[in-house]
Amino acid sequence: MTVPQPISLSRALIVEDNEPGQRRLLGLMETLVGEGLAITVAGSVEEAKAAARARVFDVGLVDIGLPDGNGVDLIAWLRTWHPGIACLVITAWGDGDTVLAALRAGAIGYLLKDRDDAELSLALQNIQRGGAPIDPFVARRILTVLPGAAPAPKTETLAGEALSEREHQILDLVAHGHNNRQIAELTGLSRFTIEDYTKRIYRKLAVGSRAAAVFEAQARGLLR
Amino acid sequence: MPRASLAAWLLLLVSGCVFAAPAPTPALTLRSAEAAPSDWNATAPPVTGWVPVTLPEDWSHRWPRHDGVVWYRLTWQQANADRPIGLLINQVTLADAVYVNGSLIHRDPSLVEPLSRSWVKPQYFVVDAPTLRVGTNTLLVRVSGFAHYQPGLGVVSVGAPAAVYTQYHAGWLIRYQLRLYNQAFFLAMGVVFLVLWLFRPRDTLYGWFAASTLLIGAWDWNNVAPSTWPFASTDAFQSWNMVFYVAGTVALAVFLLRFCGKRWPRIEAALWAYTGAVALCAAFAPHLLGVWRFQLAPIDIALYFAVPVAFIGYALRKRQPEMLILALCLALPLLAIVHDVLRFFEVIRDRAYIASITAPFTLIGMSVVLAHRFAAAMRQVEDFNYQLRARVDSATARLSETLGREHRLALANAQIGARLDLVRDLHDGFGGSLVSAIATLEHGPAGVNRDAHAVDTLKSLRDDLHLVINATTHAVSGGLAEPLESLRHRWSERLDAAGIASDWRLVGLDRLQLPPGQSLDVLRFVQEALTNVLKHSGATQVHVDVQCAGATLEVEIRDDGRGFDPSSHPAGAGLASLASRARRLNAKLVVDAAPGCGACLRMDVPLM
Numbered sequence A: 001m002t003v004p005q006p007i008s009l010s011r012a013l014i015v016e017d018n019e020p021g022q023r024r025l026l027g028l029m030e031t032l033v034g035e036g037l038a039i040t041v042a043g044s045v046e047e048a049k050a051a052a053r054a055r056v057f058d059v060g061l062v063d064i065g066l067p068d069g070n071g072v073d074l075i076a077w078l079r080t081w082h083p084g085i086a087c088l089v090i091t092a093w094g095d096g097d098t099v100l101a102a103l104r105a106g107a108i109g110y111l112l113k114d115r116d117d118a119e120l121s122l123a124l125q126n127i128q129r130g131g132a133p134i135d136p137f138v139a140r141r142i143l144t145v146l147p148g149a150a151p152a153p154k155t156e157t158l159a160g161e162a163l164s165e166r167e168h169q170i171l172d173l174v175a176h177g178h179n180n181r182q183i184a185e186l187t188g189l190s191r192f193t194i195e196d197y198t199k200r201i202y203r204k205l206a207v208g209s210r211a212a213a214v215f216e217a218q219a220r221g222l223l224r
Numbered sequence B: 001m002p003r004a005s006l007a008a009w010l011l012l013l014v015s016g017c018v019f020a021a022p023a024p025t026p027a028l029t030l031r032s033a034e035a036a037p038s039d040w041n042a043t044a045p046p047v048t049g050w051v052p053v054t055l056p057e058d059w060s061h062r063w064p065r066h067d068g069v070v071w072y073r074l075t076w077q078q079a080n081a082d083r084p085i086g087l088l089i090n091q092v093t094l095a096d097a098v099y100v101n102g103s104l105i106h107r108d109p110s111l112v113e114p115l116s117r118s119w120v121k122p123q124y125f126v127v128d129a130p131t132l133r134v135g136t137n138t139l140l141v142r143v144s145g146f147a148h149y150q151p152g153l154g155v156v157s158v159g160a161p162a163a164v165y166t167q168y169h170a171g172w173l174i175r176y177q178l179r180l181y182n183q184a185f186f187l188a189m190g191v192v193f194l195v196l197w198l199f200r201p202r203d204t205l206y207g208w209f210a211a212s213t214l215l216i217g218a219w220d221w222n223n224v225a226p227s228t229w230p231f232a233s234t235d236a237f238q239s240w241n242m243v244f245y246v247a248g249t250v251a252l253a254v255f256l257l258r259f260c261g262k263r264w265p266r267i268e269a270a271l272w273a274y275t276g277a278v279a280l281c282a283a284f285a286p287h288l289l290g291v292w293r294f295q296l297a298p299i300d301i302a303l304y305f306a307v308p309v310a311f312i313g314y315a316l317r318k319r320q321p322e323m324l325i326l327a328l329c330l331a332l333p334l335l336a337i338v339h340d341v342l343r344f345f346e347v348i349r350d351r352a353y354i355a356s357i358t359a360p361f362t363l364i365g366m367s368v369v370l371a372h373r374f375a376a377a378m379r380q381v382e383d384f385n386y387q388l389r390a391r392v393d394s395a396t397a398r399l400s401e402t403l404g405r406e407h408r409l410a411l412a413n414a415q416i417g418a419r420l421d422l423v424r425d426l427h428d429g430f431g432g433s434l435v436s437a438i439a440t441l442e443h444g445p446a447g448v449n450r451d452a453h454a455v456d457t458l459k460s461l462r463d464d465l466h467l468v469i470n471a472t473t474h475a476v477s478g479g480l481a482e483p484l485e486s487l488r489h490r491w492s493e494r495l496d497a498a499g500i501a502s503d504w505r506l507v508g509l510d511r512l513q514l515p516p517g518q519s520l521d522v523l524r525f526v527q528e529a530l531t532n533v534l535k536h537s538g539a540t541q542v543h544v545d546v547q548c549a550g551a552t553l554e555v556e557i558r559d560d561g562r563g564f565d566p567s568s569h570p571a572g573a574g575l576a577s578l579a580s581r582a583r584r585l586n587a588k589l590v591v592d593a594a595p596g597c598g599a600c601l602r603m604d605v606p607l608m
Helices: A019-033 A045-054 A071-081 A096-105 A117-129 A136-145 A165-175 A180-187 A191-220 B002-020 B161-199 B204-223 B234-259 B265-284 B286-291 B293-318 B321-344 B355-443 B452-477 B481-497 B516-537 B573-584
Strands: A011-015 A038-042 A059-063 A086-091 A109-112 B028-030 B032-038 B051-054 B068-078 B085-089 B095-100 B103-107 B123-127 B135-145 B156-159 B501-507 B541-549 B552-559 B590-593 B599-606
Touching (some): A019 A038, A019 A117, A038 A045, A045 A059, A045 A071, A071 A086, A071 A096, A096 A136, A136 B481, A165 A191, A180 A191, A180 B481, B028 B068, B085 B161, B103 B123, B123 B161, B161 B204, B204 B234, B204 B355, B234 B286, B234 B321, B265 B293, B516 B552, B516 B599
Parallel strands (some): A086 A109
Antiparallel strands (some): B028 B156, B085 B156, B095 B135, B541 B552, B552 B599
């Protein structure tokens, strides 16, 4: 069993163009991290790229709708050029497609803007511990795109690793609205193990898309 | 009374008939005569060469090669010449002139080729003084004819005009008048079926029937034609008459074959070949047919017999009503034909040919059979049309039902689509504004008034918007399960964070379909109840039970909090709103609570 790898939130890059949103995230991070927090706030994709080139970050919180581009593309760019930055996508209103796109671009998790501060704080703590929060709507989307162990249809799947039976079971439980504590009770696994499974699932999404990206890059002659 | 008068009338009628016909002096039939041949243009009887003959006489037996004129001389004794007498010449073949005591009393239009054809009807004259004499009277008949065509003179009757006329009239009626009607009859029937066939060339049966009817009709023209028209000579007339006979018989044979649903190509070809040969002969050597008339007759007659006899045999074997009727129609004239054949070979003499008299009956019978067939076909078509219409109707009904269903489905999809669009707009615009308003109020610059109540209100609006979006998007995939599961996840986390353990039981919801509005009300009910638990109850444990049992959806939220007294509860906005939601779902809110004992909210939603 893997020990969860904690993620430091000390050196954080916040990419968000909305001022109250920036302030909200800043507040949350300050409360969580306290001393030693070094936050850079970027209001656009270009500012974010410039910041990433200039400094080293542990974590990046990236909003989707930015004035000069899309957050998902920025996450992909960060993933490629600054793989040390653990990216989280910030989205509103449980948009499964956006979350999925961000996870496939390499995000390790997501934050939902429409949640209460307390909920967001919990999610960030979870990530800090090395966990991976997941919501039913995300689980449902993943179940539709990743090749399942047994019953999932083979069509519309990505060229990625298949889900293991356990991973499938856990996604299914999440999709039915159970939280990690309840899943732990139902499966007899620890909460950490469950979060570890979730992270693995997220990585499979990213690997699948990376393989596809490499293939596409080769096809376009970008790689040799 | 009416019956008595009718009887009286009948009596009068019968007695009238009896008294109106006083016993006539029987007419005298003359069978002895003298005959003497002469040439075509002789104007007076020869002086010598007279031989005694017995009437009726066919001179070809006596002078087999004599074409031209033969004079017949008959005499009878007349006691007095006060009253006119009737004179009947039963038959003359072919044309004649008649002299009584040297006076000409009749002459046919043409006594040389093309000869008039007087043989078709008897001749009747009234002779009075001074032509009529007391004592010996001499009748001289100048007959023109050809040896091949049975020339000669029939019997002659002399007597009271009334009696002789009666004889004449009977002969005229049977030999001439009836056949004239037949002509019209054949022509009409043939044309009707010919037109029928022309409009439906596929039904060759009608075509063959028309052909045989018209051809046999043309043959029968022989029995009423007063001259050789449209042919130039007696030979041509006679040979074409034979062609019509043969062709008509062959057409009849083909008709009968088709009627039985058969096709005998070789035999049919042979028959048509024979017909063609006869026609060629008629066209180029009509005289030959006259010469061979008696040699060919057995073939033609055999043909005429073979065709109906074969058919009658076939019909008797098959025993189909249609065929049996047609067989009966053909059997009747067969007897007449036997009679006519005997007459042709002069086994019986002094009688008229009768086959053509039976012909109309045959024709009527055949027409009845064909009409019956036609009617049956029409009935079949009508039945088919009826069935077709029934089938078309049912197909149309099915189609319109399908279209209606598709239309309703499309309408429902369009409604869902419109609702999704609306929700997306809410989500992107209104939702974004709400979230950012909450962020502004909570994390705004120092100057902003941080109103906790306003934030609460906005958050409850946001949560409600969540439900609206959830309920609507899941209305597409159907079921209450998915939005409830999302709600469960969200609230499990929230309640967990507030130190309240939640226990959810969602049972039997996978197949449950509720209208979007009702789903939303159920979700709101649960969310509001949980909000109350979170805010007011101070509970450590909450049970959420949503269960579909038969035709009822049972919803229950039970906590172990501090409880309240429902009767004296200051009707918090929360409880009133829950009650109104329950009412909208046709359910009743049941509040089971007491101070210190927790609270249980419950409603049973009837599913229709």
